[in-house]
Amino acid sequence: MDKAVISESHPLYMGMYRGATSESALREYVESADLILDIGGVLFDDVSTGHGSARLDREKIISIHPHHVEILSNICHINSQSHTYSPVWIGDVISNLIENIKPISSKKFPQPSPITLEKNASQAITWQTLRATMQNFLEAEDTLICESGLSVAFLSSLLLPKNCSFHNQTLWAAIGWATPATFGAALANPQRRVILITGDGAHQLTANEIGTMGRYGVKPIIIVLNNGIFGIEEFLAGNKSNIYNVLSPWNYAQIPHAMGCENWYCQKVTSLDELNNALEKARLHHNGAYIEVILTEKIPPALSETIYAQRYQLLPIDTYLSSG
Template identity: 40%
Template structure:
């Protein structure tokens, strides 16, 4: 993985959902596209098939092979190929395309939480060396625009977008790396599917920071299929009380509705020595963090 603090980092390619958009333009206009590791061009990875990389201009470096066009060269180990490229490839001091920037801050203290206010504050909350786990729901799109500090690892599964993945993944990541701070961002629909893992977090005394977005619906399902169905509505939970009900002790748990409350909760979470659970109340007008253009494109792709 290329650290996003590197001066030549341009962003994330995902077709028309590339973040920033200039990263998509750079990939699609490049003379040569060097793919390190197998690149799976499926589904959300390429913006719902909105833009595919030209195979004629793509060279893929796999674990033990190199693919050029339709031709495979086997018994080529990835470390050896990368070392050879590093020795022979021309040096580029600085990327010619614009570098991604921090998401701009928005929202006044007493405003309800909006996507424009939420994600820039999550971005600035991250610190060097954190783990960020993002659910495969509608929050994965704006989270892809977050510019990560040095050494931050991003865990996501946009290829399958299997909702409910993030909560148990947060458990696993935090158990595997107890000295690093693990932060989860998940919608409430996905979280309900696997929330029982919170009890396991309490049992083993791990200290993640869980940010749960309460919009009362299966948000990504509402985009993928016909909208407005009652089966996309969720049973209402008092999410911030769930950790205590599952036996978690000394957690900082709160529910926030305004920008000021969210900022205060983040500050408390930063200084709290144990686990934290932030329930973010999303207004009905903000139930989808995606633009209408993106929603309509996704709906047309998957509702057939």
């Protein structure tokens, strides 16, 4: 949820640390650091630790909260004892850090790279090809809103262009949040192009907001990923094809016109060429745009048995602590 708080075009930006899901060079750099400053009191939940795969030494972590500082934070070990100092204002701490820390060369840092398509990539729309396509589509000053679930799991690793903002709702994973959030963001700053990426399951919960967008004349680009299921639920349950995760089939690309958005550009796509063509037209269209993407790869491979067991605490907690 902190993505893009610091500009990802900054020369010292290294990327996002999320345990085993991080880039290997970044993970090694963070986990071998002499000191880790947790500025703001980051919530180290299952998403931000790569499903509990973070390897952060608590004795090297200082958490700077808004009004206190905590040393030996308990983000990795449940029974750890921390030390808290208050009142300490976060603004004072950061000001003194800026004054006393010497700048170092960015050459010492891992350098993130934009995601690219592999040579001779097929026309299949998979999670990997979709990610590379969206990387190429984003422009400076865009506002990207990413729905909870598989959308944010795969697309939060995009390297954002200059002044591109990013919003998601991972804390409570309230699916359906992103569609009305897109409406709010478009109202708040009509000069920025707001881009929504949402799964079809989440979108079905709040799709009525499309009609409200048309009523107030906002002009988002909405990309609905259609795999016909509650994808994140299937993924987290081991891809067992549970019948209760199957969605009612909607003709998504027809929704905006049915809700009164007569001047919107609407398109259904089934291949990468069709997707790129639709994105190009959406960018140039002077009104809202709505693209239904039929995913060739319905769902990514299931979590490993180890991560699955750890996520749902199928074994005693000591098992996980003893393994690091």
